[in-house]
Amino acid sequence: MRSLLKGTIMAIMLSVVAVLGWSQTEIVLWDFLGGGDGVRWKTIVDGFNESQSTYKVNGTTLAWGDPFYAKVHVGVVAGETPDVMTYHMSHFPVGIKGNDLRPITDAELKTVGLSIADFNPALTKVSLDISKTFGKAGVLYGVPLDTHTSILYINKDLFKKAGLLAADGSIAPIVGIDQFTAALKKLKTLGVMPFTYSSSADSATVWRLFYTLYSQMGGGFVTNGKISLGQLDTLGKKVVQLLADWTTQGLIPNNIAYPDSIALFSAGKAAIMFNGNWEVPTFVDLKANGKLPFEYGLMAFPKLFANQSTWADSHSIAIPNNTKNPISAAKLKGVLTFIAYVEKNADKWAAGGHLPAYLPVLNGPVLKTLSPVNQYAAQAAKDVFLEPVNPAFGVADPAYSAVDNFLTPAITGAASVADGISGFKDAIQNAQ
Amino acid sequence: MATRIMKKRYPHWKTALLLLTPFTLVYVLFLIYPTARVLYLSFTDSDIAGIGTFIGGDNYVKLITDKLFWGSLGNTVYFILLTVVPNTAAGLLIALLLDKMKRFRSFAQVLFFLPYILPVSVVTQIWLWVLNTNYGIYNFLLGNHINWFKSVATAMPAVALVTIWWTVGFNILLFIAGLKAIPKEMYEAAALDGVDKGFRVFRHITWPLLWPVTSLVLLLQLIAQWQIFNQVYLLTNGGPFNKTIVVLQYMYVQAFQNGHGGYASTISMALFVIILITSLIQLRFLSLRGNS
Numbered sequence: 001m002r003s004l005l006k007g008t009i010m011a012i013m014l015s016v017v018a019v020l021g022w023s024q025t026e027i028v029l030w031d032f033l034g035g036g037d038g039v040r041w042k043t044i045v046d047g048f049n050e051s052q053s054t055y056k057v058n059g060t061t062l063a064w065g066d067p068f069y070a071k072v073h074v075g076v077v078a079g080e081t082p083d084v085m086t087y088h089m090s091h092f093p094v095g096i097k098g099n100d101l102r103p104i105t106d107a108e109l110k111t112v113g114l115s116i117a118d119f120n121p122a123l124t125k126v127s128l129d130i131s132k133t134f135g136k137a138g139v140l141y142g143v144p145l146d147t148h149t150s151i152l153y154i155n156k157d158l159f160k161k162a163g164l165l166a167a168d169g170s171i172a173p174i175v176g177i178d179q180f181t182a183a184l185k186k187l188k189t190l191g192v193m194p195f196t197y198s199s200s201a202d203s204a205t206v207w208r209l210f211y212t213l214y215s216q217m218g219g220g221f222v223t224n225g226k227i228s229l230g231q232l233d234t235l236g237k238k239v240v241q242l243l244a245d246w247t248t249q250g251l252i253p254n255n256i257a258y259p260d261s262i263a264l265f266s267a268g269k270a271a272i273m274f275n276g277n278w279e280v281p282t283f284v285d286l287k288a289n290g291k292l293p294f295e296y297g298l299m300a301f302p303k304l305f306a307n308q309s310t311w312a313d314s315h316s317i318a319i320p321n322n323t324k325n326p327i328s329a330a331k332l333k334g335v336l337t338f339i340a341y342v343e344k345n346a347d348k349w350a351a352g353g354h355l356p357a358y359l360p361v362l363n364g365p366v367l368k369t370l371s372p373v374n375q376y377a378a379q380a381a382k383d384v385f386l387e388p389v390n391p392a393f394g395v396a397d398p399a400y401s402a403v404d405n406f407l408t409p410a411i412t413g414a415a416s417v418a419d420g421i422s423g424f425k426d427a428i429q430n431a432q
Numbered sequence: 433m434a435t436r437i438m439k440k441r442y443p444h445w446k447t448a449l450l451l452l453t454p455f456t457l458v459y460v461l462f463l464i465y466p467t468a469r470v471l472y473l474s475f476t477d478s479d480i481a482g483i484g485t486f487i488g489g490d491n492y493v494k495l496i497t498d499k500l501f502w503g504s505l506g507n508t509v510y511f512i513l514l515t516v517v518p519n520t521a522a523g524l525l526i527a528l529l530l531d532k533m534k535r536f537r538s539f540a541q542v543l544f545f546l547p548y549i550l551p552v553s554v555v556t557q558i559w560l561w562v563l564n565t566n567y568g569i570y571n572f573l574l575g576n577h578i579n580w581f582k583s584v585a586t587a588m589p590a591v592a593l594v595t596i597w598w599t600v601g602f603n604i605l606l607f608i609a610g611l612k613a614i615p616k617e618m619y620e621a622a623a624l625d626g627v628d629k630g631f632r633v634f635r636h637i638t639w640p641l642l643w644p645v646t647s648l649v650l651l652l653q654l655i656a657q658w659q660i661f662n663q664v665y666l667l668t669n670g671g672p673f674n675k676t677i678v679v680l681q682y683m684y685v686q687a688f689q690n691g692h693g694g695y696a697s698t699i700s701m702a703l704f705v706i707i708l709i710t711s712l713i714q715l716r717f718l719s720l721r722g723n724s
């Protein structure tokens with residue numbers, strides 16, 4: 001009886017609202033996208049709102065990292081969630097275990113013309129693997145929007161001086177660690193920092209460099225769904241030793257912060273910068289404004305060891321698992337419509353340097369001509385090596401802080417390599 | 433009957449009640465209730481949203497054998513040793529010097545107090561620049577490349593230095609007020625008795641008469657420094673090698689990174705008890721000294 005009454009009142013209210021012309025369904029969105037990413041994201045959201053009049057997406061940007069995921073979790077528990085949100089694929093294991101994510105089925109995707117098969121298989125394979133290990137098999141806990149990865153930013157003027165450019169002016173391929181170290185040493189003779197990366201209080205960047213080299217050597221963290229850290233004692237030590245040696249030889253900087261690393265490179269005082277593809281717009285803008293005193297180029301991280309693989313993560317679009325106030329069918333339809341719009345317009349997102357996850361866009365004509373992203377996109381999309389499938393890894397998770405705590409001091413010479421690795425191992429083990 | 437006695441003894445009890453109610457409400461709602469809730473959570477295996485089941489004293493058993501907890505406690509004690517007495521001594525010394533200044537005294541007072549009004553994020557940013565390995569002014573002037581916040585030996589002392597720089601202004605203020613409260617006649621009488629040399633005057637007049645202020649500063653410092661978190665979180669994040677992880681930082685890691693709300697509550701309760709005990713001991717010890 002009560003529900004009938006409630007339903008009647010709702011129906012009356014809705015019809016009044018409809019008559020008055022406020023028939024739009026509001027969809028609340030939370031994201032963690034700041035800087036240039038934030039601007040592009042808002043353009044896409046605005047584009048969606050203008051493209052139709054049934055739904056209106058209202059976005060709020062929150063702080064990246066643990067604050068975001070803590071807020072989402074508390075929101076789910078309290079039943080006060082947004083309708084849709086951005087989410088890192090590397091955080092799925094924690095999100096699924098904490099019941100924060102609502103599964104999205106292939107059938108649901110098909111209602112808006114999408115399908116799991118439409119996305120970069122390098123991403124969906126791992127995503128489905130995570131679903132199987134921590135949640136329900138065969139569903140996605142978030143629809144992948146992009147792959148973001150680490151690339152190399154190259155000062156071509158310095159490369160030319162060091163004889164590292166091919167005859168046609170392109171960057172000559174560098175293969176193998178010996179050739180790479182030799183190139184760094186050559187660049188050092190020019191009186192510049194050969195290779196810059198952010199290491200001061202920046203777990204993320206150090207982790208990405210470490211994990212890339214470790215994975216290229218064949219190192220891993222998970223065997224048969226269980227954490228296994230044995231390779232850290234062999235391969236992990238090798239990687240940290242290599243970076244520590246580079247630091248001692250002055251080939252990479254000792255402890256500089258993220259903005260300093262960008263400043264060093266954009267001032268022409270570093271030959272190579274290791275950073276995420278999301279800094280691409282920074283250099284596009286600097287070049288366009290005539291503020292970059294050299295020619296720059298971009299390349300996928302080279303193959304230095306046995307495997308050609310590079311750290312990558314994926315921004316996904318997920319639906320909070322609000323069991324207290326479950327999402328209504330109308331809103332779900334709106335959320336899925338929004339997701340489909342975002343995926344089909346992912347070329348706008350790619351301008352931020354990201355590689356779209358939606359294959360029709362990734363392999364489409366726009367991306368092939370999208371400069372300078374096309375300098376690395378094809379190779380980088382193949383090299384994708386996602387975070388270990390374990391709750392200890394990924395954005396805002398224990399392994400990140402363990403990197404700054406133990407690996408960075410060993411790399412920068414403040415502690416021994418052996419101590420760094422053993423501390424790192426303990427920290428990951430304790431987080432299990 | 434009781435009300436009549438109340439009315440007789442406290443004729444303005446209604447006003448008193450009215451005035452007390454807002455504070456009591458806020459106090460119960462925002463202090464007593466959360467404390468009780470944390471106490472309860474410390475007996476559960478909750479996540480950060482407080483969802484979990486009662487597990488009895490398991491968290492406390494775990495705490496006793498948790499090496500990292502004891503490590504964080506040791507680091508906090510080390511930080512206290514590096515700050516409480518040095519910060520009080522620095523405050524006293526600067527206050528004495530300011531007291532002697534004839535010109536620009538107010539200006540100098542402002543300069544020393546200025547850091548105290550800065551938010552912690554600004555303070556830590558300033559020092560991250562000053563002590564920056566590659567571009568910091570300190571390393572530039574001394575021509576070295578010490579990695580202040582990343583070296584095992586220098587990280588905690590560097591955090592302590594930043595803390596003293598930031599908070600000494602408040603201690604100076606208290607000491608200046610204390611010095612002003614010492615009657616001038618005391619010094620005049622001492623001069624008549626032939627005690628007018630700097631250190632002897634300090635030893636026999638200034639120090640004992642200033643003791644109530646000194647003990648207050650020490651107590652405030654001790655309570656504040658047990659709760660060290662912000663500077664560590666912003667400067668070193670507990671590293672390198674957990675050498676700067678302090679109790680509250682460890683609680684934060686357990687709660688927000690590892691998602692162990694129940695265990696984090698247990699750590700909070702342990703810190704609560706520790707602060708309570710040290711404050712009681714110190715209060716007793718200091719007031720005894722003050723009376724003698």
